[in-house]
Amino acid sequence: MNLRVRLRPLVFIAALLVIWEIAARRQSVHLLPGPWGVVGGIADLVRHGLLLKYVVASLFRVTWGFLLAALLAIPLGLTIGWYRRAEMAFNPIVQILRPISPLAWIPIAILWFGVGDLAAIFLIFLGSFLPLLLTAMSAARSVPAVYVNAGRNFGLGPARLVYQVFYPAVVPQLIVGLRITLGVAWLVVVAAEMIAVNSGLGFLIVDARNAGNRYDLVVAGMVIIGVIGLLLDMGMRSLERVKSFRWGYSED
């Protein structure tokens, strides 16, 4: 019974694939590939050694941009979130910057860094910084005062308080925020590569279309993007499950 239930989504996906293949074959002008065409596209990329190269390029940029953002945003956010006045001071600025798509910064990124890796990393940094800052602020804000008071009651000095009380209290929320922002960073890198760089999965999509309408490669690129994004997300979720982080999820 359990097996049959697990199979249902797979059957559904298979059905969708079949419909897709049929629809693709019936096109008057064979532009979009069916699933089989996509597989062929992926094989093509592997044969030319491009698949690995592009995936690595995209991941490289995401990693750097994301880590830099995390290293800066989290301590800053925790501090701002902790001190009411700091939050009052910076909140309006943060709120105005938040709705601005990182891609809108592209001209400035190119101005400062030229077309290339650094510009892409900068954009990913921008796209990750604010969400992480907000997450850290929210996490700091929601540390129950009870914990801190208990810590003080037991005579913990400020360093100990941060390390033994504050940090464990904010970690669960931070990890969830990191996962969600990683997803955002992955979206940004693809978009940034479509506009501002010459390698990577996003570039593959734009290039494959421009240099010859290779839509099989375009869709292959999209599929790979989806799969890697999913893997990144699953990887972060397993981090959430690590036992020493689990106290934030009491009702699981």
Place this chain on the structure above:
Amino acid sequence: MALLKESVVAPAPKTKLSVEKVGMTFKRDGKSTPVLENINLEVADGEFVCLLGPSGCGKTTLLNAMAGFLSPTSGRIQVDNEAVNGPDPRRIFVFQERGVFPWLTVEGNIGFGLFKLSRAERQQRIDHYIKMVGLQGFEKAYPPELSGGMKQRLEVARALAVNPDMLFLDEPFGALDSITRLVMRGELLRIWEAERKTIIFVTHDIDEAVQLADRVVVMSARPATIQQIVNIDIPHPRDISSTRYLELRDGIFKQIGLAHKI
């Protein structure tokens, strides 16, 4: 010739709810946990019965089964000689205040079950029950603006508005402070005497049971069985310092094994 003295005998009360040999076992992950065992009970029409027992003993499970939200693993439950096989507006379950709908006003909540009536009839009923539970002036208020006691009264009003035969109350006053609880008990009795519904009331508070019920069903810890059914023969209003009250209460104390000094 002496006038024949008619002995006025009250007609035997009709059985409203009958529970026969009911047992309940929960299965989870391959483990079976028996929760109820061999429960036999008959409740008469218009009676006020308390199910009393320690927390977690299964009285809530029994209540849910009676109201039709759970099916017993063995035995059967009947109301008016019909098998109970699902929730029904004739048997309304009252939760602790968290059962009121926060997106509706007081009026909206009370009128919730009245969708089959005409607008005029509905408004009439709503007004009647708002007065009955003492929430006048709060018709347009929303539950988050009400106190715990008021929310509980709202829930009772909502339950009564659909004119059910039976009410099931699951520790309805548990979330209230003890003073409000005393007041609410009086209110509940007042309402019960105005509209004689059959009431089954779950509590773990011995005093509450003896103050409210006609009969107290004392249940053991899990797996729950009926240890004893105590008939509270004191008429309302009950004086909680009368000898008979204390006698009955202490009897139950002993039954549960709490006769000790603190």
Place this chain on the structure above:
Amino acid sequence: MNSLAEPRKWERFFWPLLASGLLLALWHFSVIWTATKVFPSPPEVEKGLAELLRHHVLWGDIRDSLRRVVYGFGAAALLGIPLGLTLGWYPAVNQVVNPVMQILRPISPIAWIPVAIIFFGVGDKASIFLIFFGSFFPIVVACINGVSNVPSVYRRSGRNFGLTPPQLLARVVFPAALPQILVGLRIALGIAWLVVVAAEMIAVDSGLGYLVIDSRNSGKRYDLVVAAILLIGVIGLILDFGFRRLEKIRSVRWGFRNEF
């Protein structure tokens, strides 16, 4: 939560003004110190903004961007809410459909541009499709979560009063899930605003995103670029605030704690 005394009323204005003022000053002076010829200083941005307003170009662009958002987001809400409610109500269906959604979700809406162009050509429709696509999933997910988070007490009460399943969905589950659905809609609106700007940079030739790219391409007018960027932020913020007002309506307010 922690530090010293309760902040006074005046501090609510003082601190933000101080921080923003310092930031502006920092910006201004770094432009001067680095003697950059291209990057604008705050006064230059202000002049650029005035110029845009005067030439009426701006209003057309704002209107275009907003229009696309309304269509794309509106379509996503109209389709996504019923779908999300259904998926939340029938967990069996959700279990089948969810994996597909999980695979499609990490693909940036921007990556769909080539496909969108095939179906809709370059222009408005393509960008509206992208906005729809970007907003759709957050809305569906929020509805699913909203429905499954409805406390069982409410459902049981509904059944107790004799509601049939469709009535239960409409009169109990939907109102109970509404706060969460609204949050999802607000977040999706934010995403829609991000997507429209990005889409306009690539696939259309009007709108605020286009303004950003165009200002640079035709004349390196970085003062206009920065002005447009700030406008994007402000309008996005207004949209967000507007939506938050909805959350104050009384039949929904119960679902929201005191938020900032």
